[in-house]
Amino acid sequence: MKKRSTYNRDIQISNDTMYYIYDYIDTDINIGDLAFKFGIDKTYFHKIFKEVMGSNIYETIKSIRLQKASNLLLTNKLSTITEIASMCGYSSQTSFIRSFKERFNQTPKQWKNGGYIEYSTNILKNSKLNLYDNSCFDKIEPKIVRTKGRKTYYIRYKGYIQRDELKKIWQKLYAWVYTNNVKNFEQIVVYHDNPIITPAEDCFYVAGIIPEEKIGLSNTNLPCFYTPEALYATFEFNGGFDDILRFTQWVYHNWLPRSGFETTTNPPYITLNKNHFIEIDGKFDVLYYLPIQYI
Numbered sequence: 001m002k003k004r005s006t007y008n009r010d011i012q013i014s015n016d017t018m019y020y021i022y023d024y025i026d027t028d029i030n031i032g033d034l035a036f037k038f039g040i041d042k043t044y045f046h047k048i049f050k051e052v053m054g055s056n057i058y059e060t061i062k063s064i065r066l067q068k069a070s071n072l073l074l075t076n077k078l079s080t081i082t083e084i085a086s087m088c089g090y091s092s093q094t095s096f097i098r099s100f101k102e103r104f105n106q107t108p109k110q111w112k113n114g115g116y117i118e119y120s121t122n123i124l125k126n127s128k129l130n131l132y133d134n135s136c137f138d139k140i141e142p143k144i145v146r147t148k149g150r151k152t153y154y155i156r157y158k159g160y161i162q163r164d165e166l167k168k169i170w171q172k173l174y175a176w177v178y179t180n181n182v183k184n185f186e187q188i189v190v191y192h193d194n195p196i197i198t199p200a201e202d203c204f205y206v207a208g209i210i211p212e213e214k215i216g217l218s219n220t221n222l223p224c225f226y227t228p229e230a231l232y233a234t235f236e237f238n239g240g241f242d243d244i245l246r247f248t249q250w251v252y253h254n255w256l257p258r259s260g261f262e263t264t265t266n267p268p269y270i271t272l273n274k275n276h277f278i279e280i281d282g283k284f285d286v287l288y289y290l291p292i293q294y295i
Contacts, residue, residue, distance in 0.1 A: 008221045013038050013045075014052035015156055015223040018204075021061055022192060025068055025265050026089050029061055054158065065089050066103045068265050069096070070197050073112040075252055076262040078295055081108045087265055120196050137250045142233040147289070149226040152188060154208030156223075160200040163241065163277075169207050170277040176220060177209055184212040187272040188227070194252065195245050210271075228266045232289040233259070240283055241276060251290055259292075266291035 017034060035045040049057045069088040076084060085096035085108075100108050106115045153176065155169050170187075177185060188210055193203035210227075237247065248268065256263060274285035 010048040011052055011221075012223050013040070014049050015154075017049060017057070018053065018060075018156065019223075019225045021064055022265075022267065025061075025064055026087050028089065028091070031057060061089075062099065063103075064192075066100060067193060067198060069100065069108070070104065070111065070116070071194055071252065072263065072265070073108055074116060075256045077257060079262065081112070084108070116197070123196060123199060137237070137247055137255075140235050140237055142235050142255075142290075144231070144292070145234055146231050147227060147229060149229045150186075150210050151224055151226055152208040152210050153220065153222040153224045154188075154190075154206050157205045157207070158202065160195060160203045160205050160245070166205060166207070167277045169205075170275060173207060173209050174278070176222060180215065180217050180220060182209070182211050182215060186210040186212065187275055188269055189244075189272070190267050190269040191248065192267045194248065196249050196253070200245075227269070228291070230264070230266050231292055231294070233261065233292050235288040235290070236286070237288065238274070238283060238285040244270065244284070244286070244288075247288060251288070256290070256292075260295070261292040262295050264291045264293050 016038075020034065021029060031045070032042050035042040038045065040048075046057055049060075053060065055063075065088045069084055069090075072079065072084045072087060073081070079087075081096075082093050085093050088096075090096035090099075097107055100106075100111070104111060104115075104119060106119075111119075153173075155172060157165065157169055159165065173187075176182075186209070188208045190206040190208070191203075192206065195203050235247070235251065237243075239247075251268075252263070268288065268290050270286040270288050272284055272286050274283065276282050276284035
């Protein structure tokens, strides 16, 4: 059995690696350089990442590249396939097309021209989430903002449909807040995966706390990251558990293509004024941040 300090270090390294992958997905990510950065052997680096994240690091990078690309192909209508491949870290269009076809059983061009509909429909048929009704979102007016980077302490969990497990994550985060005597804070959830394209059980859920003032932490082993300094469209709404993912479907597939904006490889996220996992009525009140760019 590992010592607690070793266990916590391995979790920190693995989470920092995931954060690095998401942040630099448009580059050639060198695993040897990352291992050197963390001061560990490359073989051991592979071992602890798989133990913590449950998947091979190379396959994880490939999967994230293709998930990002599949989203961008739907939303960035003015971007070419070559440009989208480059945004997701592919230097060769040929290797991108080959990898994309292996994952989605169709070419990027077929996907972009509507092939995603059948793929997405099959995902939804096998999902326990109700993601079909999105008519209630059409009247929400967005605001365009530029965000500042904010330090976030978080817990990462794989799977979005295990509501009891997600509730436990928030209970742990609140215990962390009280342990460290954090008086004022924001609650945040980062969505790296699109449940319309990725099965909900494979989606990573990142729940976090953003302290609103500098604090001296007395007891914590939580990893941390900084939210992106970037351009976002924000949407304020409320509802229940499934409504956030229904909204994600609507905003990417309905609002964004008609908005005059394109999205980026930054993840969307929400800040919660009312947390449905903490409140007795199971309802939330959130501000949804959609990454955009001017075209």
